[in-house]
Amino acid sequence: MSLLEVLGEAVSQELQAMGFGRREVRLERPARAEHGDWATTVALSLAKEAGRPPREIASELADRLNRRVLDHVVGVEVAGPGFVNFRLGPGWLHAVLEEVVDAGDDDYARCGSGQGERVQVEFVSANPTGPLHVGNGWLGSYGDALARILDRCGYVVEREYYVNDTGGQIRALGRSLLALRRGDDVPEQGYRGAYVAELAAEYQGPDAASPGSAPLEEDVLAAGRWASGRILSQIQSTLESLGIHYDTWYSQAKIEEGGALGETMAVFERAGLLYEEDGALMLATTEFGDVRDRVMRKSADKGGDYTYLAGDLAYHRDKFLVRGFDRVIDVFGADHHGQVASLKAGVAALGVDPSRLEVRLGQMVSLSDGGEAVKMSKRSGNFVALHELIEELGPSPTRLLSLVSSIDQATTVDLAVVRSQSAESPVFYVQYAHARISAIGRVRRERGIEMRPLSEVNLGQLVHERELAVLRSLEALPEVVRVAAAERAPHRLTAWVRELASRFHGFYHDCRVMGEGVSPDLTQARLWLVEAAAIGLRIGLSLLGVEAPEHMGNPGQQDSAAAEVSS
RNA sequence: GCCCCCGUAGCUCAGCGGAUAGAGCGCCGGCCUCCGGAGCCGGGUGCGCAGGUUCGAGUCCUGCCGGGGGCACCA
Incomplete structure (x- = not known):
């Protein structure tokens, strides 16, 4: 007990x-x-x-x-x-120190609340029609950190990106590409960012229509597919640079080209939930709490295609009934709020308990520059891309910045502040604590001080309020991890990491580990305290996907591009 | 009109129904013969409004006010 x-x-x-x-x-x-x-x-x-x-x-x-x-x-x-x-008495905290060291990086603050449940976290899933924006990065950090935290709590986690590689947006991208290559104006619903022009200059594919007439549908599609493939690989590398690695990149086109749509409709048909109205195939989602029934297949005069929702339901059928996840967490931006009710209703119509589908909506991230709002739109091409922010800040600062506040909170990132104070972002405070710990280790080795086994060290020497404060933080970590998982709230862990760093800096300032006036016994006890703090920092930072470096670079000269986040 | 999120310090945000509501930034002052001062210590201002539940409400409920987002045979 x-x-x-x-x-x-x-x-x-x-x-x-x-x-x-x-x-x-x-x-x-x-x-x-x-x-x-x-x-x-x-x-x-x-x-x-x-x-x-x-x-x-x-x-x-x-x-x-x-x-x-x-x-x-x-x-x-x-x-x-x-x-x-x-x-x-302080003894209970000394026992915490021993527990942290015994369990170590791998095992301290694990919890079994997941009980082996298979959970899929789907996040970002941005259409490959343009570079990721800052909001995608926020939800990317969120989804990945959540996955890491769930994993530590005994869930069996898979990360997935749903690739919207089909449909009207891909055609719009293809049309824009061909128009730019011809030197025409980009069509009304097209994409006009600089990246489209760059791709157009590179594109070698056919455009068989005679000059002056509209491009052939097949050429548009080929151009769109090519461009989206290129964009997707850029998206991939941007996410990789943040330390985000997916288990599965799931193609929407595969759903549509395979028989999944037909099978899904057959499930609804057998349940008696399909009917026709004005030539469209409807699903009776109102029976499962939706505000209106939804179109599955458009009427002939609207093209007769399956709707996005139909594909999404086929996709969720695949998640639950084919791949057999116990639980699915979809991380969406708040602009997808309107989809939630019909998605959950559709999942229920599949015979799946809709409580197994969790949709976490991340509120909008907006940018300002010196207090002035920066409007972002993919179609207009006027936005700050995620990779630009990463290049400016570095991966770890970008991640921690995005994990400071709850995703329920709409946030504003002031680029002017971020640029001028990049060396003061919260990540440095925390990383500096870890770097200081590493420095203590280096000095210890230089001075030839051996660390005696913990069992031989008298931890009873640790009575300074600064020392106990560090141990109190460490004591709380298991519960923080458990709560962060249960509430799907990685930012709680960010708060904890900052608290531990703060208490460590206080300890460091007031309590010398080695040197004059510090008895060898006290040095030993403090070395182990420092080791325990290091374990705690590394656990917290690794769950957030932030590096725990041994050295800090020079202020203002962070070699951000080289700082690949370890996972 | 309906649905979701948010109103906490000058700004950006934490805050598990508990005791005197906290950080960072900015502003003003201190602190390095010694493990990295990207640090430490001090200084002051705040829970949108009104009801309710509770022994106890920033936190839960209702209404109002304000901000953001969403309500397609688009994806």
């Missing part, structure tokens, strides 16, 4: 002895150090049913607990309206 379980059980037993029913007792961390190390609020919540003042219950409980012998507990006190606070 962990210390927390022991304390909770002790409280629970005393409450029973006091005549209350058996109940789980949860302990919480007080916000302030003078309130002790752990606290319980049971007296507050029991006061009403007991008809007794909360402080009275609390003090009886505290008295009883004080008569017991509990490991590490030096005192139980009543405070405020009826909190029962446990004050612990």
